[in-house]
Amino acid sequence: MTTRDGDGRTLGDMAGISSRSGSTATLMPALTVTISLLGLGLLWSLAANAWPSRAFPGPGEVWQVLLREAASGDLFYHLGATLGRVAAAYVVAMIIGSVIGILLGSYRRADRFFNPWVILFLNIPALVIIVLAYIWFGLTEAAAIGAVAVNKIPNVVVTMREGARALDPRYAEMAAVYRFAPLDRLRHILLPQLQPYLAAASRSGIALIWKIVLVVELLGRSNGVGFQIHLYFQLFDVAAILAYTLAFVAVMLVIELLLVQPVERHATRWRRRPA
Amino acid sequence: MQPVGAAAPLRVDIAEKTFRSAQGVSVTALRNLSFEVRQGEFVCLLGPSGCGKTTTLRILLGLDRQFSGSFQLPEGSSNRIAAVFQEPTLLPWRTVEENVRLALPKDLRAKNIDALFDTLGLAGMRSLYPAELSLGLARRAALARAFAIEPAVLFLDEPFVSLDGRTAGQLRHLLLDVWSAKPTTALMVTHNLTEALTLADRIIVLAPRPSHVLGVFDIGLPRQHRSPEATNDLLRSFHQKFPGVT
Known part of the structure; x- marks a missing residue:
């Protein structure tokens, strides 16, 4: 594979791009992760056996609770409620935050004026926003989701503002000369350039949002993982608390593996990977 | 930029273009720059580096509207314009x-x-x-x-810089191949005289900043007759007409 084309690029380079996903290469990391998690479980089990207490159940006990809650359907009901809120807050925060961030990144004077607002909102504690939202708008679903979104929006704004500042004007000029339609500009010029920033905002966003959603549920909702944890806290049922927590972490892990990573791989397929 | 009538040539009449730096210093890049490109003609805009060639193209492409004067783009089968930038x-x-x-x-x-x-x-x-x-x-x-x-007019901004001589030559011939198949009104900016002599019907020579037209060099010779010897003759007569220009 050393044939050269007219401009001196070897064909071997081209072939290398498509033939990198060997089966051992994809299997090894998965194996490492499994062994690592099993090790953590083993450590937990040993510790729980060494100090037996109702406040520190072992993995077996937590698993029993998990099966019980799953069988009764409670687990899926509450997981679903929380997941719905996470998704809604995420979408709202990403859209509003991106629009504001891109505008601030594109217009220097607007940025100078609104920057103090962004810093102010960045530093308001999540709890304050949640409590105020419930007081002003009542214990409603909209207040809950809105409060979570408002907590996340400043973070998205800051990230997307950086993204907008890094936009390359040459692509916009090319699009202007060739008269790209507005939608084409968005899809082929703007979004691909903002993709790394969108990915960063999404990653940190989902992790932050689901933690805040639990607080929102604890304070003013009658379902969801946060509500259940509050309930079992009053009963001092640590096994159930851990069961719900681990179940939701597992859900988020699955979303990361089956949704976030494939989307990211697709979006960055054009980047030249180091050989 | 009001296109008038069909098959109108590219007509440029820029009175002045001034850049103002952040420190308030103003530099006049172009002054009284006017020329025409006929329908289906390949014209090179030749001038030393930094004389405002790219600025002129940016104005014609509609990317820079801070200037005084006017220009008119040709109207062919389409009113589309195409550009080949310095970078791809x-x-x-x-x-x-x-x-x-x-x-x-x-x-x-x-x-x-x-x-x-x-x-x-x-x-x-x-x-x-x-x-x-x-x-x-x-x-x-x-x-x-x-x-x-299939643009009505094609703008090229030194499209072959930072290539080795052989590749650049190869690309010039490819450009001529594609262009000859369907001659499009074309304006190319370059500081490479040999390149201009290979490609153009006419060469518009620009003076250094503030840029204006120094003169026009008409290459009467059809492209297929521009052998290395003929190009050397063209070079000689160009230097006679424009002494001191690279």
Whole structure:
């Protein structure tokens, strides 16, 4: 594979791009992760056996609770409620935050004026926003989701503002000369350039949002993982608390593996990977 | 930029273009720059580096509106304009073929561009991403994009800089091949006299800043007769007419 084309690029380079996903290469990391998690479980089990207490159940006990809650359907009901809120807050925060961030990144004077607002909102504690939202708008679903979104929006704004500042004007000029339609500009010029920033905002966003959603549920909702944890806290049922927590972490892990990573791989397929 | 009548030539009449730096210093780049390009003519704008050639092109492309004066673009079968920039400016996240097709107007998106790709030697590169191309190949893709839209006027801004001599020569011939198939009104900016003598029908020579037209060099000789010896003769007569210009 050393044939050269007219401009001196070897064909071997081209072939290398498509033939990198060997089966051992994809299997090894998965194996490492499994062994690592099993090790953590083993450590937990040993510790729980060494100090037996109702406040520190072992993995077996937590698993029993998990099966019980799953069988009764409670687990899926509450997981679903929380997941719905996470998704809604995420979408709202990403859209509003991106629009504001891109505008601030594109217009220097607007940025100078609104920057103090962004810093102010960045530093308001999540709890304050949640409590105020419930007081002003009542214990409603909209207040809950809105409060979570408002907590996340400043973070998205800051990230997307950086993204907008890094936009390359040459692509916009090319699009202007060739008269790209507005939608084409968005899809082929703007979004691909903002993709790394969108990915960063999404990653940190989902992790932050689901933690805040639990607080929102604890304070003013009658379902969801946060509500259940509050309930079992009053009963001092640590096994159930851990069961719900681990179940939701597992859900988020699955979303990361089956949704976030494939989307990211697709979006960055054009980047030249180091050989 | 009011196009008047069909087949009108490209007419440029820029009174003044001044840049103001952040420190308040103003530099006049162009003053009383006026020239014409006839329908289907290939004209080179020749001048030393930094004399405002690129500025002129940016004004004509509509990318810079802070100037006084006027210009008029030709109206052919389409009123589209195409540009080949100093850098290829391909979208790195789209394949070569997508880059070309995206520049096409909606109703031509599905048009057959096989012949164009074949002529430019890009047939096997359609599904590659720009990062996988050499600079020479990326420049060819940029040429493909410009010719694919069948523009009424084509602007080229030193499209062959930073290539080695052989590759640049090869690309010049490819450009002529594609252009001759369907002669488009073209204005190319360059500081390379030999390049201008190879490609152009006429050369418009610019004076250094503030830039204006120093004179016009008409190359009467058809392109197929421009052998190395003939080009040397052209060079000699150019230097006679414009002593002191590179």
